Amino acid sequence: xxxxxxxxxxxxxxxxxxxxxxxxxxxxxxxxxxxxxxxxxxxxxxxxxxxxxxxxxxxxxxxxxxxxxxxxxxxxxxxxxxxxxxxxxxxxxxxxxxxxxxxxxxxxxxxxxxxxxxxxxxxxxxxxxxxxxxxxxxxxxxxxxxxxxxxxxxxxxxxxxxxxxxxxxxxxxxxxxxxxxxxxxxxxxxxxxxxxxxxxxxxxxxxxxxxxxxxxxxxxxxxxxxxxxxxxxxxxxxxxxxxxxxxxxxxxxxxxxxxxxxxxxxxxxxxxxxxxxxxxxxxxxxxxxxxxxxxxxxxxxxxxxxxxxxxxxxxxxxxxxxxxxxxxxxxxxxxxxxxxxxxxxxxxxxxxxxxxxxxxxxxxxxxxxxxxxxxxxxxxxxxxxxxxxxxxxxxxxxxxxxxxxxxxxxxxxxxxxxxxxxxxxxxxxxxxxxxxxxxxxxxxxxxxxxxxxxxxxxxxxxxxxxxxxxxxxxxxxxxxxxxxxxxxxxxxxxxxxxxxxxxxxxxxxxxxxxxxxxxxxxxxxxxxxxxxxxxxxxxxxxxxxxxxxxxxxxxxxxxxxxxxxxxxxxxxxxxxxxxxxxxxxxxxxxxxxxxxxxxxxxxxxxxxxxxxxxxxxxxxxxxxxxxxxxxxxxxxxxxxxxxxxxxxxxxxxxxxxxxxxxxxxxxxxxxxxxxxxxxxxxxxxxxxxxxxxxxxxxxxxxxxxxxxxxxxxxxxxxxxxxxxxxxxxxxxxxxxxxxxxxxxxxxx
Amino acid sequence: xxxxxxxxxxxxxxxxxxxxxxxxxxxxxxxxxxxxxxxxxxxxxxxxxxxxxxxxxxxxxxxxxxxxxxxxxxxxxxxxxxxxxxxxxxxxxxxxxxxxxxxxxxxxxxxxxxxxxxxxxxxxxxxxxxxxxxxxxxxxxxxxxxxxxxxxxxxxxxxxxxxxxxxxxxxxxxxx
Numbered sequence: 001x002x003x004x005x006x007x008x009x010x011x012x013x014x015x016x017x018x019x020x021x022x023x024x025x026x027x028x029x030x031x032x033x034x035x036x037x038x039x040x041x042x043x044x045x046x047x048x049x050x051x052x053x054x055x056x057x058x059x060x061x062x063x064x065x066x067x068x069x070x071x072x073x074x075x076x077x078x079x080x081x082x083x084x085x086x087x088x089x090x091x092x093x094x095x096x097x098x099x100x101x102x103x104x105x106x107x108x109x110x111x112x113x114x115x116x117x118x119x120x121x122x123x124x125x126x127x128x129x130x131x132x133x134x135x136x137x138x139x140x141x142x143x144x145x146x147x148x149x150x151x152x153x154x155x156x157x158x159x160x161x162x163x164x165x166x167x168x169x170x171x172x173x174x175x176x177x178x179x180x181x182x183x184x185x186x187x188x189x190x191x192x193x194x195x196x197x198x199x200x201x202x203x204x205x206x207x208x209x210x211x212x213x214x215x216x217x218x219x220x221x222x223x224x225x226x227x228x229x230x231x232x233x234x235x236x237x238x239x240x241x242x243x244x245x246x247x248x249x250x251x252x253x254x255x256x257x258x259x260x261x262x263x264x265x266x267x268x269x270x271x272x273x274x275x276x277x278x279x280x281x282x283x284x285x286x287x288x289x290x291x292x293x294x295x296x297x298x299x300x301x302x303x304x305x306x307x308x309x310x311x312x313x314x315x316x317x318x319x320x321x322x323x324x325x326x327x328x329x330x331x332x333x334x335x336x337x338x339x340x341x342x343x344x345x346x347x348x349x350x351x352x353x354x355x356x357x358x359x360x361x362x363x364x365x366x367x368x369x370x371x372x373x374x375x376x377x378x379x380x381x382x383x384x385x386x387x388x389x390x391x392x393x394x395x396x397x398x399x400x401x402x403x404x405x406x407x408x409x410x411x412x413x414x415x416x417x418x419x420x421x422x423x424x425x426x427x428x429x430x431x432x433x434x435x436x437x438x439x440x441x442x443x444x445x446x447x448x449x450x451x452x453x454x455x456x457x458x459x460x461x462x463x464x465x466x467x468x469x470x471x472x473x474x475x476x477x478x479x480x481x482x483x484x485x486x487x488x489x490x491x492x493x494x495x496x497x498x499x500x501x502x503x504x505x506x507x508x509x510x511x512x513x514x515x516x517x518x519x520x521x522x523x524x525x526x527x528x529x530x531x532x533x534x535x536x537x538x539x540x541x542x543x544x545x546x547x548x549x550x551x552x553x554x555x556x557x558x559x560x561x562x563x564x565x566x567x568x569x570x571x572x573x574x575x576x577x578x579x580x581x582x583x584x585x586x587x588x589x590x591x592x593x594x595x596x597x598x599x600x601x602x603x604x605x606x607x608x609x610x611x612x613x614x615x616x617x618x619x620x621x622x623x624x625x626x627x628x629x630x631x632x633x634x635x636x637x638x639x640x641x642x643x644x645x646x647x648x649x650x651x652x653x654x655x656x657x658x659x660x661x662x663x664x665x666x667x668x669x670x671x672x673x674x675x676x677x678x679x680x681x682x683x684x685x686x687x688x689x690x691x692x693x694x695x696x697x698x699x700x701x702x703x704x705x706x707x708x709x710x711x712x713x714x715x716x717x718x719x720x721x722x723x724x725x726x727x728x729x730x731x732x733x734x735x736x737x738x739x740x741x742x743x744x745x746x747x748x
Numbered sequence: 749x750x751x752x753x754x755x756x757x758x759x760x761x762x763x764x765x766x767x768x769x770x771x772x773x774x775x776x777x778x779x780x781x782x783x784x785x786x787x788x789x790x791x792x793x794x795x796x797x798x799x800x801x802x803x804x805x806x807x808x809x810x811x812x813x814x815x816x817x818x819x820x821x822x823x824x825x826x827x828x829x830x831x832x833x834x835x836x837x838x839x840x841x842x843x844x845x846x847x848x849x850x851x852x853x854x855x856x857x858x859x860x861x862x863x864x865x866x867x868x869x870x871x872x873x874x875x876x877x878x879x880x881x882x883x884x885x886x887x888x889x890x891x892x893x894x895x896x897x898x899x900x901x902x903x904x905x906x907x908x909x910x911x912x913x914x915x916x917x918x919x920x921x922x923x924x
Binding site for chain 1: 763764766767768771774775776778780781782783784785786787788790791793820821822824832837840841844846847848849850851852853856874875876878879880881882883884885886887888889890891892
């Protein structure tokens, strides 16, 4: 199993003046690492599957790798249906191209939304190989069967290799994707198994190529000083001193971009140099005067207080069942709480980077992007190309050194294109850590409010949920004040409890910084509020948190939020195939409680906390054990239990859960972006800390065996982790954390 | 012109003496296995070894390491001198440590330096030594397990274990 990087269009590169063969240092040349001879001829069966005469199978991975293992899992699914031997499979990364269908890698969607269509890709190719063999033997199709890289004549046991069949198969008309028969789940030999990871060897050898690693002859390195306040502009600048630095080639002001921001660059002033050091030294000597614009009125601390007050008032209806406002709440049985979460940043280890070459109306790009086609369309707009001219833009997708949602936005890619066009040389734009921290697309600052009254049977009713936060849609529509229904579906409008009276409401909010999707998106704040509030209800009712969850969830059933008036999209999944299943929820809550042994007797200063959220089609419960002593919180152990339906690559599911616990730990304990006078205050890891090895608790992952259709895995681990920690802190200290992060109250 | 020994070869660098080693490696020598993470010595993604000790190359001027021996991920070897076969790298494969992989060159360079200094580190020593290396994917559990395993195997003198054996082990263990 070997990885091959993007196959480049050598002819085009020649045309733009870059000699093929030596055009990229550090980027492997086409097929250089294939397990087949370069002389072997490949036969393409469809856009994703090619087979060489020597039987080497080359599979295209059309989705982007950011650490989730998708460059293993997608080919693994295709190889499963193809009946290919994993040892004879190579993987090629797709460029941006609509022929591959969706390439947008976000929302934990790759497998949950595309499992069947990816299987069909392999099944179609398998069918063609079987048909080719049947033709050779002059038998019916059902007399042959693909098996481990051969097609076998079932009656005689005779077999022909994929390599021998490839040229015949490639001449056949492929069957319709939805007409081919898929394997029975029971016959899976690769899905559900831990195969060799496609990129592991290259990463361990230091040979894996990320966007930051691209090197082209004659390339300039660009670093950009962006307006400190969103919507700000350059009033004037003086580049005299910067240009004196040896190696600095040019200083270019980027064009101003009007609101709405969309995913455009933020403008600013770029220093272009022959090497990174010269660019950074030049940048230090730039003198820029800014016009900050009206967003300089923003102060996040005050804004958070404002949101918290806002959610304590009645909002706009999202969903309604029964009546909560005519009800007389009894104080002794009522719990009311407001929770706040600050702006949160992705802080991927690899800051954004992109390299571009522009020649006439053609462009070649190397970038780590979660959404290659969206980036391609934005580059087309930048270059004044029409939708029919997307082929002029060759976008090569590199590995991403983390992304967490940040690299779905193409601003940094358009920056590279703008500067490559202006400088007429290949340009690599690199973001410093400070650039990344201060000019992000942040998880929105938020407030959530919950109120409910306990019932006599140990549950609750007359439930009110409200939230207020700057919506992501503001990027495209500056009049947007409330989240879309799609956003409200993230752990807010889909409350699964057996309630007779329920009001879900949202509030209108102004926006001041760029909002974005951060791993699990609004499930971060909605999951924190829900998970905390159930714990608060349990405390009030003097029940265990497990029991309160079970009581609130009630009977085994499938919940349909449409029945109480919420326009529920279920993460674009069919609600029948992917139901809100209270039995699966209760099973998980019991599983996590038992596995973590949360009812164990603990010292007074220790406590267990649990929580749960179904998100992105998967069910995840979390349990955390903490100790609080001398005003210091230490998380001792964390568990997650996940029911994500069919598992493709078990070890990567486990890895995502381990990572989600650490990511959630950072959110709970220490992540906060604060804004003063419209400017982000943090700059690097010293003031935007993330979890380190010395803060790692013991970690345990429990994966439920399931035959249900697959759910997502990159994000769903995060939401229950955060409240499991703050609930544990309550049980260890009787201090309730309603405002994240924990380090506002405790040392960590 | 500054002379250093890089991955056992003597090289001369004609760059600004104040240029941090990281940019000389990446921009001038095209050795991109060493990564930029923070530019301030805070995250460890750029870790290399200077005379066997872990150093943050993003804040290490070339002038400070004249005549010194520098090792990057591209030059990391086992005791027999085989590149890419260090005990730490074998363990990293066995435990399938990386997710996105970006910080892992730095993690492995730190871990290898730890084992050079302390062949059998305690948990506390591992934590102390490795807490300067951030992994945002959160692979810490496996990093710790891989270091312990590499240390154990060095004692048992099976550091020369072949990649195929490691693969087999890896598939049996399914990670950490």
